[in-house]
Amino acid sequence: MKIFGAPLSPFVRKVMIYCAERDIPYDHVPIFPMGPDGQNPEFLAASPLGKIPAIEDDGFTLADSSAIIHYLEAKHGQALLPEDAQARGQAIFFDEIADTAIAAVTGPIFFNRVVAPKFMGREGDMAAADVAEKETLPPILAKLEKLMPDDSAYLVGGALSVADISLASVFINFKHGGVTVDSDHYPKLSAWLLAIWDRPSFQRQMALEARILG
Ligand SMILES: N[C@@H](CCC(=O)N[C@@H](CS)C(=O)NCC(=O)O)C(=O)O
Numbered sequence: 001m002k003i004f005g006a007p008l009s010p011f012v013r014k015v016m017i018y019c020a021e022r023d024i025p026y027d028h029v030p031i032f033p034m035g036p037d038g039q040n041p042e043f044l045a046a047s048p049l050g051k052i053p054a055i056e057d058d059g060f061t062l063a064d065s066s067a068i069i070h071y072l073e074a075k076h077g078q079a080l081l082p083e084d085a086q087a088r089g090q091a092i093f094f095d096e097i098a099d100t101a102i103a104a105v106t107g108p109i110f111f112n113r114v115v116a117p118k119f120m121g122r123e124g125d126m127a128a129a130d131v132a133e134k135e136t137l138p139p140i141l142a143k144l145e146k147l148m149p150d151d152s153a154y155l156v157g158g159a160l161s162v163a164d165i166s167l168a169s170v171f172i173n174f175k176h177g178g179v180t181v182d183s184d185h186y187p188k189l190s191a192w193l194l195a196i197w198d199r200p201s202f203q204r205q206m207a208l209e210a211r212i213l214g
Helices: 010-022 041-046 065-076 085-119 126-147 162-176 187-197 200-213
Strands: 002-005 027-030 054-057 060-063
Touching: 002 010, 002 041, 010 065, 010 085, 010 162, 010 200, 041 054, 041 060, 054 065, 060 065, 065 085, 065 162, 085 126, 085 162, 126 187, 162 187, 162 200, 187 200
Parallel strands: 002 027
Antiparallel strands: 002 054, 054 060
């Protein structure tokens, strides 16, 4: 299987970490969609909207991180989507909010503080990044803190699931943008995050990303 995309994208990272947790081998094809490789025909054939990630697997192509993970769960056996109906619904809920509400806040922080200066050779909008960090983010973190389970190291069903992979993946973009989750204000969220980031799959991914960021 080929995974097209840039590891610094929360959506690409989510799929790479999912594969690491499942021991699913893949070849990574680096694609930065806003650069020239965004026009790579093999990538565009796999990703109709030109967004990362996308995969090519034995001639089958698919885009969108959640679609890819559901495909891989169906193909390789269900392991990280809970069996129980309620837990399944909750796991998809966490995956969804990670990809939408939370990713929307990482966008201005990560883009303006990291992508623009490091990869596009221009200054980012630091004021927009500061507003996202200081005004938009805290109420969301407070809501997430309330959603953290009291009795488990995992978000859903007492075991690792796509919920943990997806939410902890998007938080790496906050980390790259210099945002920390304060353990005084968000003790459960911060402890959960550090425990998930400590997994070998996340540690290897973060080491790869540290090399990319130099
Ligand atoms: N819902 C999609 C989101 C994919 C997405 O927005 N990827 C961004 C990079 S983080 C992208 O490709 N942006 C380039 C563009 O929109 O042209 C997923 O989960 O895969």
